[in-house]
Amino acid sequence: MTTPTVTTQQSPMKAILSRCKAFVVYTALFSLVIDILMLVPPLYMLQVFDRVLTSRSNETLVMLTFISLFLLCIDGLLDGLRSKLLIRFAVVVEKLLGTDVLEMTLKTANRADIPKNGLEDVRTIQSFLCGRGIKAFTELPWIPLFLGLIFLFSPLLALIALIATGLLVVLTVIDERIISRRQKQSNDMMRQTSSFGNAALLNAEVVSVLGMQAGVAARWSTLNDCYLDHTAAANESSSQVQAAAKLVRFVAQVLSMGTAGYLIINNHAITPGVMVASTIILGRVMGPIDHVIGTWKGFINVREAYHRLDRLLAEARVNESDILLPEPQGKLVAERLLFFIHRDHYILNAIDFSPDPGESLGVIGPSASGKTSLARLLVGYYKPSDGYVRLDGADVHDWAQSDLGRYIGYLPQSVTLFPGTVAENIARMGDAKACSARIIEAAQRARIHDMILTLPNGYDTVVGDGGASRISGGQRQVIALARALYGDLRLVVLDEPNANLDGQSELALIEIISDLKKEGITTVIITHKPSVIKDVDKLLVLRRGRQLMFGPNHEVLKALNKAPQESVSDAGSDDMAGGRAHAGETRA
Numbered sequence: 001m002t003t004p005t006v007t008t009q010q011s012p013m014k015a016i017l018s019r020c021k022a023f024v025v026y027t028a029l030f031s032l033v034i035d036i037l038m039l040v041p042p043l044y045m046l047q048v049f050d051r052v053l054t055s056r057s058n059e060t061l062v063m064l065t066f067i068s069l070f071l072l073c074i075d076g077l078l079d080g081l082r083s084k085l086l087i088r089f090a091v092v093v094e095k096l097l098g099t100d101v102l103e104m105t106l107k108t109a110n111r112a113d114i115p116k117n118g119l120e121d122v123r124t125i126q127s128f129l130c131g132r133g134i135k136a137f138t139e140l141p142w143i144p145l146f147l148g149l150i151f152l153f154s155p156l157l158a159l160i161a162l163i164a165t166g167l168l169v170v171l172t173v174i175d176e177r178i179i180s181r182r183q184k185q186s187n188d189m190m191r192q193t194s195s196f197g198n199a200a201l202l203n204a205e206v207v208s209v210l211g212m213q214a215g216v217a218a219r220w221s222t223l224n225d226c227y228l229d230h231t232a233a234a235n236e237s238s239s240q241v242q243a244a245a246k247l248v249r250f251v252a253q254v255l256s257m258g259t260a261g262y263l264i265i266n267n268h269a270i271t272p273g274v275m276v277a278s279t280i281i282l283g284r285v286m287g288p289i290d291h292v293i294g295t296w297k298g299f300i301n302v303r304e305a306y307h308r309l310d311r312l313l314a315e316a317r318v319n320e321s322d323i324l325l326p327e328p329q330g331k332l333v334a335e336r337l338l339f340f341i342h343r344d345h346y347i348l349n350a351i352d353f354s355p356d357p358g359e360s361l362g363v364i365g366p367s368a369s370g371k372t373s374l375a376r377l378l379v380g381y382y383k384p385s386d387g388y389v390r391l392d393g394a395d396v397h398d399w400a401q402s403d404l405g406r407y408i409g410y411l412p413q414s415v416t417l418f419p420g421t422v423a424e425n426i427a428r429m430g431d432a433k434a435c436s437a438r439i440i441e442a443a444q445r446a447r448i449h450d451m452i453l454t455l456p457n458g459y460d461t462v463v464g465d466g467g468a469s470r471i472s473g474g475q476r477q478v479i480a481l482a483r484a485l486y487g488d489l490r491l492v493v494l495d496e497p498n499a500n501l502d503g504q505s506e507l508a509l510i511e512i513i514s515d516l517k518k519e520g521i522t523t524v525i526i527t528h529k530p531s532v533i534k535d536v537d538k539l540l541v542l543r544r545g546r547q548l549m550f551g552p553n554h555e556v557l558k559a560l561n562k563a564p565q566e567s568v569s570d571a572g573s574d575d576m577a578g579g580r581a582h583a584g585e586t587r588a
Helices: 012-018 021-037 040-055 058-107 118-130 133-153 155-202 204-209 213-266 272-294 296-318 371-378 396-400 422-426 436-445 449-453 473-484 503-518 553-562 567-571 582-587
Strands: 332-342 345-353 360-364 386-391 408-411 491-495 522-526 538-543 546-552
Touching: 012 058, 012 296, 021 058, 021 133, 040 058, 040 272, 058 118, 058 133, 058 296, 118 133, 118 296, 133 155, 133 272, 133 296, 155 204, 155 213, 155 272, 155 296, 204 213, 213 272, 213 296, 272 296, 332 371, 345 371, 345 538, 360 371, 360 503, 371 491, 371 522, 386 396, 408 473, 422 436, 422 473, 436 449, 436 473, 449 473, 473 491, 473 503, 503 522, 538 553, 546 553
Parallel strands: 345 546, 360 522, 360 538, 408 491, 491 522
Antiparallel strands: 332 345, 332 386, 538 546
């Protein structure tokens, strides 16, 4: 009977860093040679004190000086090469991580349990690899080499060096135990403060108009004060450990020098050259540990960033599949759909509907009925708490992690355009030159081709952050609509597509919905305006997260118009019956 072998899958970060083994190997080799060459000054002094001064030989002094200078030049050259190597290492790591981290951050943006600061973590690792702290870590493995050399000079001096090294290691452990927790708290508060500040800047218009400056500033000040308090506590603890490490280093050097002097005076066991050389080498032993203690906060940040990135990238393996499903036909099914963020408050419950492929479906209901959450479930952005949303039998959420996006058109309620040209935004930030024909086709499908041509540079017009620098809110809305209509569409979900449209643009939207139906594209329209969904095939009525009605458009409208005073009126008869049910909704 054979024992089954258990294979452990390598973590994503280890797999990425394993591709950089060459950098690690060459950095270690350079560090070894550099550390060996750093023995040149103490050995030079040893020879000068013990050989040159006793022999009074100018030739020996010149030759030793020439050889030492040559070796120090090599040491400087190798140190420069090591710095370049570490910089290249940092660049390669950032290139290997950056794209995948951004992609996974976007894919998991709707999950509260996944960190959202992936790119900041990549920058943290990149900065650490370029800084001085990493050099101290590369020198740590060669400390036994220096301790061994001191032992050759004198076992007693080696004992002093070993005790001092042990004390520094203990201080490093104390630094880890105390600083790690406080530094983590400081980092968490820093992210909260930064997040609140960014939110305030993004909503500067509302803050200014509503006179919220004082309140926003006070809230930010409270968060920032808490961050500063945690940072000060971490820095105070770190500075105390560093002061203790400095004291240990200086005491060890004094004791080493004093012990060497005692040995010279009493039993001539060592020479003055050995005394000077051993003191310098002792500094080389404790120097890297001292530097590590000084950069320990940076190392803690890198370690936390590493674990967060490892967790983020591990999410890619959960939904990763090598099998690409065939192009869907547009068969959309919502089955026993349940969605909640907190278990005591559901957003959607008991949702079941299934339009036929190529049909148009209107979704109506009062505010807070779950319409926008339903839209996000239909396109796979949210994962249902229970039940399924299927497209041609496949789970939409799982499919959305791979290649479903090219078959889906989605216009969210809040429209945002990316910094770039109009063409790039329509092409979903793809290569605009390579797909210019499809860009124009999407613009024509959205009835905005002529409007785009009137812009300053046509399709090459650059829009700023949020698209607010050169175009109006209505133009931003229709450009986002063209983006939703780009590609090989089989399902289109439009959430309040006419929010910023005038009457003429709204008529164009009705024509677009009709064209999508003719093309056999399953279309879901969420709106409060009856004019947009008067010609849809089926209608879904929601109220407080529950499905009240689903069926052919005319049957649902007939039911809504017949019972305007009943509870069903709250779900949207005010939209359908010219406002007759609005009073019923208010009473309910």
